[in-house]
Amino acid sequence: MSGKERPLLINAQDFDGLLSSLKKLGYTTYGPTVRDGAVIYDVVDSANDLPIGIGDVQGPGSYRLRRREDGALFGYVVGPHSWKRFLHPPTVKLYTISSNGKILASVENANQKMAFLGVRPCELQAIRILDKVLLEGEYPDPVYAARRKDVFLLAVNCVEPGENCFCASMGTGPEAKEGFDLCLTELLRPEGHSFLVKVGTEKGKELISSVPHRQANDDEIELASKLLALSRERMKKKIEINGLKDLLYRNLEHPHWDEVAKRCLACGNCTMVCPTCFCTTVSEATDLFLKHAERWRRWDTCFSREFSYIHGGPIRYSISARYRHWLMHKMATWVDQFGTPGCVGCGRCITWCPVGIDITEEVKQIGKRDGEVKVKVE
Amino acid sequence: MMKDGRPKLAVFKFSSCDGCQLSILNLEDELLEIGQRVTIAYFLEASRATVDGPYDVGLVEGSISTPHEKELIKDIRRRCRTLIAIGACATAGGIQALRNWKDVKEFIGVVYAKPEYIETLEKATPVSEHVKVDFELRGCPVNKYQILEVLTAFLAGRKPDIPSYSVCVECKRKGTVCVVVSRGMACLGPVTQAGCGAICPSYGRGCYGCFGPMESPNVESLAERFLQLGVSRRDAALMFKGFTGWAEPFRKAGEVLEG
Structure with missing residues (x-):
């Protein structure tokens, strides 16, 4: 995909169609949802599970949800979870081994297709970084590799920065440039709620063709780029990366x-x-008779x-x-x-x-x- | 060790609520295996049949709070090759250590009809203040799987896999949303040792510090944060002076807050 093609437009009510198409293709769909006073990532079954009309207010050491008047599907800023949770899980059993040296079960057989919905531009970069660390080195991590193999990345650009965002300084946002299958920009206009869609891959192209869509017009393209320029301007936090x-x-x-x-x-x-x-840290657990041992890997700090x-x-x-x-x-x-x-x-x-x-x-x-x-x- | 080669396990109780011993009994799926691996030689909560010492592993629940207990723990130490203190009472004095800040004689006078029958020490203290302890397992009560891990490790002659980092690590691995950040709630999780599985924050409450101070607890900074969140100095002090309040970092934080 060249990325030079004219963006498309879908109506917000057709977002659900994207979700069902992904499910039909065998993907488990993960996305943002509200739980315990925060937007977290979990399995989402339909657009109704998304944080519809939910925003947030963040500060150093502080996070509160707020209600929005506009019914935005992606009107929140990143919450406490990240996609790392699914690609590089917090707790993994690496294998079970018996006292005669026989490995009974090794790394989970993760033949799973995962679709991530609402991946922010900064998060796309985070996944690229994890790819570099966990896949592209001399010793690729088999757990990550198995989970990363078939991931559909549906990105959503950030038209409103959060109080603690500084992606513009890091050069990772608020607009996604690459690394997605589809990238959406949410447009909330008096004439309707829609998404401008950029296609990043063949997989993305296939998916978007499964729902009603049309070519975006000049006004829509301009609005999206205006919103993103404004988002960049409104980002208060900065870090001087040069030097x-x-x-x-x-x-x-x-x-x-x-x-x-x-x-x-x-x-x-x-x-x-x-x-x-x-x-991560790796630890062994043995049974009382030392017949079996398990090797577990957990997020460490x-x-x-x-x-x-x-x-x-x-x-x-x-x-x-x-x-x-x-x-x-x-x-x-x-x-x-x-x-x-x-x-x-x-x-x-x-x-x-x-x-x-x-x-x-x-x-x-x-x-x-x-x-x-x-x-x-x- | 028994003639059949099985090590002898003993469980002793001092000043405590028996909750940690119950945690051992709650290992329902594993108890039979434990019974095969070791001889449960002395465990009055479970059986009045006892086998004389010496014992290979002794688990001690409870704090030392009477003159009698002070002598008894020395005797038990002599009879146990490995001595493991289990629970908040045995490792930090427990809830009964709250009296350590007050006049215990006054309490006795108020509570008992015949105070002259009561023999007690002024302070309830952890086992390690009286004898050498080989390992301290925290918790109020202890986590039954951690008990199993400690037992398994000692029988295998390896170091138990008991982390000393904060409860926050467990919260985040579980995906629990932080109650301090999202609700402005006071929570001892950042200064408390992991091990419980972050139970309270998972139910939307702040951590009570049952597992005692983590490896490098910055109590001053967290206390400051509690005050910023609008917690009164007294309430903040009471949070630190809870189930493991006599553990040094928490004790100091409580005392500083009370001024």
């Missing part, structure tokens, strides 16, 4: 790391909600002391060292490791930090006082 890697590398002993550590709970929430944090435990003790004992390690990885060492930052600017780590630590503010502090070195107490 950021070097700034961080030369400020390893900056006093601000200790200042953040006074607030940081080392609870690990930021890493759990981050759509790209991929670290570099904010735990045990995470860096090696012979003799943890190498990142202080919370300060752990926060620095995490931020440095997201914004600096990730670039050296995988070619892009590990941060996509979704703002989840800001919203879901119980004490509201704001990565954009912390980086700003270091930039403002570039070169300061903490006084070492002997």
Whole structure:
């Protein structure tokens, strides 16, 4: 697909048709839905399961839903879940092994087709990053590979940024450029509720042909691009990405790391909600008679002391060292490791930090006082 | 060890509600296997038939709160090769440690008709303050699967897989929506050790801290956050001074909040 083709238009009531077509093609459809006061991702059976007319207000350490007057299907900003949950699950049994060395069952046979609905541009980038880390290295992760194999990505552009979004700074949004099967822009006009549709792949083309659609007219195309330009303008949070890697590398002993550590709970929430944090821990469980053992893999966090435990003790004992390690990885060492930052600017780590630590503010502090070195107490 | 080679397991109770012992009995699907793997030599909650020590593994529930218990725990330590403290009482003093901030003599005078019959210590304290403990399993009550894991690990001679990170990690793995962030509720999860499976937040309530302080609890920062959320200093202090309130970081946080 060249992406140069003229966008299409579907009416909002035909969104349900997309969903049923996906199901007919054998996909399990995952998408946004409201639960426990938040927009989370789970199986959605019809458009009625979507957060219709729901928006949200976010701040550092704060998230509340609000009612919208317009009946938008995608009028919310990313919530506490990310697609990582389905591609790189929080808990996986890797295998069961018996005492004679026989492996009884290995990695789940995930012959499943998953369709993700409402993937935001920043999330598309997060999936690209996970692909790079978990698929494209020397040792691809079989769990991720099996789950990633047949994923339909239905993206939705962000016409309204959230209070903690900074995707424009990270160059990942608010408009999706690539990596989707279909990409929608929601248009709420007096004359009707519709979606401008960009087709990214043959799979996407097939799907869109299963519902009533027409070519978008110039007004509709212009409106969509206006909305996205406005969204970019309205995004308040920013991070200066130029020179950021070097700034961080030369400020390893900056006093601000200790200042953040006074607030940081080392609870690990930021890493759990981050759509790209991929670290796991592996542990064995045995039965009482040592006849069977199971190997389990679980999401882990570099904010735990045990995470860096090696012979003799943890190498990142202080919370300060752990926060620095995490931020440095997201914004600096990730670039050296995988070619892009590990941060996509979704703002989840800001919203879901119980004490509201704001990565954009912390980086700003270091930039403002570039070169300061903490006084070492002997 | 028994003649048939099975290690001897003993379960002892001190000042406690018996809930942790019940957690062992709640291992319904696994109890028969446990009985095959070890001799349940002393476990009065389950059976009055006992086998004399020494014991290979001793599980101790409850805090030390009387002069008698203070002596008894030393004796039990001598009779157990491996001694494991189980539950909030045995590892932090438990709910009865709330008296540690008050005058226990006054309580006795108010509660008992004949206070002179009551012999008690001024403070209820964890087992580790009295004897060397080989492992502490947290919880009020303990998680039965963690009990099984600890037992299995000790029998196999390996380290038990008991994480010391926060309850938040369990909440997020489950996909539970954070009650602090989405409801402005006070929750001890960020400073509390995982292990319960994040039960309370899953039901829309803040964590009560039953599993005690996690490995590096930043209680000052969380206390500050509670105040920002509109919790009074007294209520915030009472949150920390709960089921594991005598554990040092929580004790200090409570005391600082009360001023």
